[in-house]
Amino acid sequence: MGQSLRLHVFAALLAGVVGPGQAFADEEVAVSVQEEGAVLPVLIMRIGAGARFRNIHLELGDGAGGTETRSFESGAYFDVAWHLLVRPMGRRPSRPSVQAIIVQVDGGSGIGLKAEVSGIELQTNSWRMLGQFGYLYPLHRLQLGGLVGVGGDVFGIDLNSVLPSSRIIYARFGPALAYPIVPRLLAFRADFGLRFPFYLGRLEDAFGNESSGIGLDAAVTFQGWLNVGFSYAVRFVWEYYRLRLSGSNMNVPAMGDGGDGNDHALTIQFLFGWSR
Numbered sequence: 001m002g003q004s005l006r007l008h009v010f011a012a013l014l015a016g017v018v019g020p021g022q023a024f025a026d027e028e029v030a031v032s033v034q035e036e037g038a039v040l041p042v043l044i045m046r047i048g049a050g051a052r053f054r055n056i057h058l059e060l061g062d063g064a065g066g067t068e069t070r071s072f073e074s075g076a077y078f079d080v081a082w083h084l085l086v087r088p089m090g091r092r093p094s095r096p097s098v099q100a101i102i103v104q105v106d107g108g109s110g111i112g113l114k115a116e117v118s119g120i121e122l123q124t125n126s127w128r129m130l131g132q133f134g135y136l137y138p139l140h141r142l143q144l145g146g147l148v149g150v151g152g153d154v155f156g157i158d159l160n161s162v163l164p165s166s167r168i169i170y171a172r173f174g175p176a177l178a179y180p181i182v183p184r185l186l187a188f189r190a191d192f193g194l195r196f197p198f199y200l201g202r203l204e205d206a207f208g209n210e211s212s213g214i215g216l217d218a219a220v221t222f223q224g225w226l227n228v229g230f231s232y233a234v235r236f237v238w239e240y241y242r243l244r245l246s247g248s249n250m251n252v253p254a255m256g257d258g259g260d261g262n263d264h265a266l267t268i269q270f271l272f273g274w275s276r
Helices: 002-039 202-207
Strands: 043-061 067-086 101-111 114-117 120-139 142-157 166-182 186-199 212-225 230-245 259-275
Touching (some): 043 101, 043 230, 067 259, 120 166, 142 186, 166 202
Antiparallel strands (some): 043 259, 120 142, 142 166, 186 212, 212 230, 230 259
């Protein structure tokens, strides 16, 4: 009986030493997670503008065994852009693996974009949208992960005999990383992606219903935010599509005879907005 009593007393003393220490450690972890979540905004909304360059180059069969070149170069034109990022679980006292979930939407629209074909000036328009679901896991100060989503890139041009409008709908996935250079004031983020177009719009009607393509993109962002909610970003985006045109053509003025081509764009954006 005396030995049993001594064992109970020892267990109680051990619990008294380890219990508070463990509780204190758990509290420190919880506070650390909350502080880390507070450093990164859970909602970012920005809108801005910049310059965009677009170049489309096609090498097509001429129906007589040769090839002909059709191209479009926009030069620099004014581009409006917007960005939305949400961390649904960013402020909750949960695991970092849950706080790392992000939802992101990016878009843009060209303004004042015109094309001159055979001496005739044609009206054009362009807009794009990309919605993604992603994950940026914190490894000390570095955040590492990736995003996957679906996007669209629309280029409309008045009816002509050289270049049709296009509507590229694609799936995208790729890695991403972010690093705070100066906490809150300046952070760096890099995104890289593969694009898999599954619809090309009138390009398929004009140059072949078996046309296909693959795309690449890369983006570098320098951004920051203040406690009062102000947020800014400077972003450089490069986009590229490699197109293979083949199959049966429909009877449209821009009809070709198969071939290949590329479509690439470079965008510089200055974005401002609000974060919390």
